[in-house]
Amino acid sequence: MAASGAVVAEILASCRAAATVGTSLKELDDVAMDVLARNGATSPFLNYQPRSAPIPFPAAICTSVNDAVLHGIPTSYRIVGGDLVSVDCGATIDGWVADAAVSFVVGEADPADLALVDATQDALAAAIDAAVAGNRIGDLSAAIGAVCRSRGYGLNTDYGGHGVGNSMHEAPSVPNEGRPGRGLKLQPGLVLAIEPWFMAGGSDDYRIDADGWTIRSADGSRTSHSEHSVAITDSGPRVLTR
Numbered sequence: 001m002a003a004s005g006a007v008v009a010e011i012l013a014s015c016r017a018a019a020t021v022g023t024s025l026k027e028l029d030d031v032a033m034d035v036l037a038r039n040g041a042t043s044p045f046l047n048y049q050p051r052s053a054p055i056p057f058p059a060a061i062c063t064s065v066n067d068a069v070l071h072g073i074p075t076s077y078r079i080v081g082g083d084l085v086s087v088d089c090g091a092t093i094d095g096w097v098a099d100a101a102v103s104f105v106v107g108e109a110d111p112a113d114l115a116l117v118d119a120t121q122d123a124l125a126a127a128i129d130a131a132v133a134g135n136r137i138g139d140l141s142a143a144i145g146a147v148c149r150s151r152g153y154g155l156n157t158d159y160g161g162h163g164v165g166n167s168m169h170e171a172p173s174v175p176n177e178g179r180p181g182r183g184l185k186l187q188p189g190l191v192l193a194i195e196p197w198f199m200a201g202g203s204d205d206y207r208i209d210a211d212g213w214t215i216r217s218a219d220g221s222r223t224s225h226s227e228h229s230v231a232i233t234d235s236g237p238r239v240l241t242r
Ligand code: MG
Pocket: 088, 089, 099, 100, 101, 195, 227
């Protein structure tokens, strides 16, 4: 999974470097496809179709811009200066999956957007710090939720973190809010995709586009999403997608 995670990290770094004003979201997907192929990896996103989705996911990355936060389909949309872009990506090598996401602003940033991105990064870091053997899933959830609420942002636990292994979405789920000391006890060998996503408007409501995939803040406010795949080990949390 560390090998898959290294590919995911390379994809996210490459997409971020390629994401300049005028770059299309589809072009970012092409970048991801190239990195996957060069590393002998496949995409767990491409053609993924949970029961809730009307069509298989048609790309190797999710690209979610501004009020879109999760599961955006890469289109011909060209990035405009000030856009807040999230890229979410997976890779599979020898049947082992890793999953991670980054959010960033292209061009001149609104300070409020940078603060929002900082919040999901800080929440992710806090949850990673809590990802130690003997702690429980609720400790991660509480750490994420505390960062979100203390800064006045909204979150919704319909979508959140998850176990990751031979498939992308495995038990246990890792909600982005919860009570410390509750839930599954963490043991070495467990790998979690931890993924806070917050909405700047402070509302917890979201909506799904007609494409059946793209998730947006209901109030149109900006959003951010940060994710790493993290292994619980005897010597503490090991981030596989850094
Ligand atoms: Mg992801």
